[in-house]
Amino acid sequence: MSKNKPFKRAAQAPYLPSSPSKFILYCLSTFRGWVALMLILETGQAASSILVPYAIKAIMDGAAQLSGTDLSISVLDSLRYPLLLLAGLNVAEIIFSRASGAVLIIMGPRLRQRTSKSLYAYLQYHSPRYFSQHFSGALAHRISETAVSVNHTVWSILCDFWPILITFSVSTVLLFNVNQGLGFLVAGWVFTYTCFSYWLATHCQPYARDYAAMRSQVNGKIVDAVTNILNAKLFARLQFERAHLNQFLDNEVSAARRTFWYMERVRWFQFIAAAILKVGTVYYALTLWDSGMISVGDFTMSIGLALLIINDARNLSRRFLEFFEYIGNVANGVITIVQPHEIIDEPNAKALAVSSGRIEFINVCFGYEPNRLVFDNLNIIIEPMQRVGLVGFSGSGKSTFVSLLLRNYEPQIGQILIDNTDIQTVTQDSLHEQVGLIPQEPSLFHRSLKDNIGYGNLEATDEDILSVAKLAHADDFIQTMSSGYDSLVGERGVKLSGGQRQRIAIARVILKNAPILILDEATSSLDSVTERIIQENLDAAMGRNTVIAIAHRLSTIAHLDRILVFDQGRIVEDGTHDALIAKKGTYFRLWSMQAGGFLPEENIQ
Ligand SMILES: Nc1ncnc2c1ncn2[C@@H]1O[C@H](COP(=O)(O)OP(=O)(O)OP(=O)(O)O)[C@@H](O)[C@H]1O
Numbered sequence: 349m350s351k352n353k354p355f356k357r358a359a360q361a362p363y364l365p366s367s368p369s370k371f372i373l374y375c376l377s378t379f380r381g382w383v384a385l386m387l388i389l390e391t392g393q394a395a396s397s398i399l400v401p402y403a404i405k406a407i408m409d410g411a412a413q414l415s416g417t418d419l420s421i422s423v424l425d426s427l428r429y430p431l432l433l434l435a436g437l438n439v440a441e442i443i444f445s446r447a448s449g450a451v452l453i454i455m456g457p458r459l460r461q462r463t464s465k466s467l468y469a470y471l472q473y474h475s476p477r478y479f480s481q482h483f484s485g486a487l488a489h490r491i492s493e494t495a496v497s498v499n500h501t502v503w504s505i506l507c508d509f510w511p512i513l514i515t516f517s518v519s520t521v522l523l524f525n526v527n528q529g530l531g532f533l534v535a536g537w538v539f540t541y542t543c544f545s546y547w548l549a550t551h552c553q554p555y556a557r558d559y560a561a562m563r564s565q566v567n568g569k570i571v572d573a574v575t576n577i578l579n580a581k582l583f584a585r586l587q588f589e590r591a592h593l594n595q596f597l598d599n600e601v602s603a604a605r606r607t608f609w610y611m612e613r614v615r616w617f618q619f620i621a622a623a624i625l626k627v628g629t630v631y632y633a634l635t636l637w638d639s640g641m642i643s644v645g646d647f648t649m650s651i652g653l654a655l656l657i658i659n660d661a662r663n664l665s666r667r668f669l670e671f672f673e674y675i676g677n678v679a680n681g682v683i684t685i686v687q688p689h690e691i692i693d694e695p696n697a698k699a700l701a702v703s704s705g706r707i708e709f710i711n712v713c714f715g716y717e718p719n720r721l722v723f724d725n726l727n728i729i730i731e732p733m734q735r736v737g738l739v740g741f742s743g744s745g746k747s748t749f750v751s752l753l754l755r756n757y758e759p760q761i762g763q764i765l766i767d768n769t770d771i772q773t774v775t776q777d778s779l780h781e782q783v784g785l786i787p788q789e790p791s792l793f794h795r796s797l798k799d800n801i802g803y804g805n806l807e808a809t810d811e812d813i814l815s816v817a818k819l820a821h822a823d824d825f826i827q828t829m830s831s832g833y834d835s836l837v838g839e840r841g842v843k844l845s846g847g848q849r850q851r852i853a854i855a856r857v858i859l860k861n862a863p864i865l866i867l868d869e870a871t872s873s874l875d876s877v878t879e880r881i882i883q884e885n886l887d888a889a890m891g892r893n894t895v896i897a898i899a900h901r902l903s904t905i906a907h908l909d910r911i912l913v914f915d916q917g918r919i920v921e922d923g924t925h926d927a928l929i930a931k932k933g934t935y936f937r938l939w940s941m942q943a944g945g946f947l948p949e950e951n952i953q
């Protein structure tokens with residue numbers, strides 16, 4: 349995207365930032381109070397665990413003072429305050445940690461919900477071109493992965509890095525108070541260890557990324573193979589498919605090994621660094637004690653703090669690495685989904701009100717890619733309530749014509765008017781409400797048949813649904829299904845035959861009752877008898893509409909008011925069936941060549 353081009357967003361979509369860190373802040377924006385509470389609780393928890401060695405120091409010092417003094421005072425009495433401090437710290441640690449667990453439970457699922465919800469709402473306003481370029485499964489996966497990763501990123505910061513920062517800084521301060529040398533020793537270690545852990549994590553990142561890529565590749569291969577399992581069976585290629593998958597599994601194994609060996613090296617570093625800190629602190633503190641510079645309590649506290657630091661710092665590289673991975677996932681999700689919307693409503697877009705249904709294409713130039721035009725200066729007027737048939741060879745631009753009218757794509761040059769209003773100036777929702785389309789390959793929701801038909805009008809009653817199903821000749825087969833209108837249709841409607849799916853699509857459009865009706869091969873999968881019945885019902889139902897019907901079977905459209913013949917994006921003939929037959933041009937040739945009612949595959953001239 350060029351820099352001076354503004355980032356187009358649909359006004360109805362949430363205003364999502366396109367950088368991962370800002371996106372995470374956006375998701376967190378409604379949880380500010382909870383985040384602050386979480387920081388306080390985590391601070392409390394970290395502080396109470398660091399102060400335990402301090403309480404032990406007080407006990408040790410107290411006990412050391414007691415030895416050799418009057419033993420009539422009970423040890424417990426004289427050490428009451430340090431002991432109470434120790435008990436109090438332990439109670440505080442429990443309370444803080446469980447309270448932060450509770451906040452996590454309250455906030456976690458809601459944060460995920462907010463992320464998924466906003467990404468999904470943003471995704472909805474992308475154009476058909478966007479959806480043709482991205483796999484739907486991959487998009488769904490991206491949304492859920494991004495939502496999980498936003499949570500993990502936030503938890504990493506709140507529950508890992510923040511407490512570690514508190515532990516490191518408070519213990520360094522405590523040790524500086526005991527002895528400057530000890531303070532420097534631990535501060536130096538912490539600094540070196542953190543930097544080196546970070547460095548190791550960045551160097552491990554390419555391996556981890558490679559491993560993740562291999563995992564997702566294997567996943568993709570399995571999905572592709574399972575989707576095409578019937579092909580594999582029909583060609584007796586099950587063994588071949590196993591061998592094919594095995595290559596990718598092997599790659600995954602090598603990538604996994606490379607990552608794990610690297611992590612193993614990181615662990616060597618961690619163990620050695622921990623040993624150095626432990627032995628170093630013990631040795632140094634011992635020499636200080638020996639020379640009387642620190643008390644026995646200080647000595648114990650130093651050891652305790654060193655152990656605490658080692659405990660917290662364990663797996664710091666791994667945490668960095670995981671953090672990079674989460675951020676990377678969020679970045680991937682944001683880069684894929686938070687793209688500019690290609691087709692948006694103008695700021696002051698009005699609702700389209702169709703009064704007569706006149707359609708006009710003025711000087712329309714359009715290509716899916718700008719350098720490969722499908723239409724070059726197309727001009728056509730379809731009069732109100734005219735019923736027009738579009739015919740022409742496969743790839744001649746009939747479906748594209750319809751897509752432009754629905755504003756699924758926008759022409760590079762020219763205008764498309766409905767009732768003298770440019771469709772680019774009206775809201776897409778209002779345009780789509782006024783146009784009913786039965787697409788070339790209708791797809792259904794995996795919901796009940798009733799829900800699928802009722803989609804045409806959410807307020808329709810059961811009787812309405814029944815009556816349109818009858819008009820679309822769908823009632824007969826629905827009644828024979830085990831759950832009738834409540835039957836589920838499978839993904840995209842796979843449990844229905846092609847013709848049954850078409851009839852459901854027809855029923856739902858009749859129910860929608862829009863003033864402009866478009867049929868793109870709406871009855872192509874039906875037998876001639878059923879087609880004729882539906883045709884009559886459709887003719888009756890669409891009496892008041894402007895109709896555009898595309899058909900390869902010319903008998904389907906021969907009776908319409910007007911026929912437009914498409915050839916390579918141009919309208920080469922325009923007239924009634926009789927006029928075009930009399931003209932003895934392309935349409936006449938097509939009509940005479942129809943063997944059994946279908947167009948021949950190739951243009952035999
Ligand atoms: N989504 C798309 N992206 C890129 N090119 C496309 C896309 N859809 C169609 N085309 C191309 O545009 C041209 C016109 O296609 P269109 O689908 O409009 O033809 P059609 O007349 O409806 O054909 P058919 O009778 O086979 O349905 C073809 O060359 C086709 O390859």
Ligand SMILES: [Mg+2]
Binds near residue numbers: 746747748788868
């Ligand atoms: Mg088509």
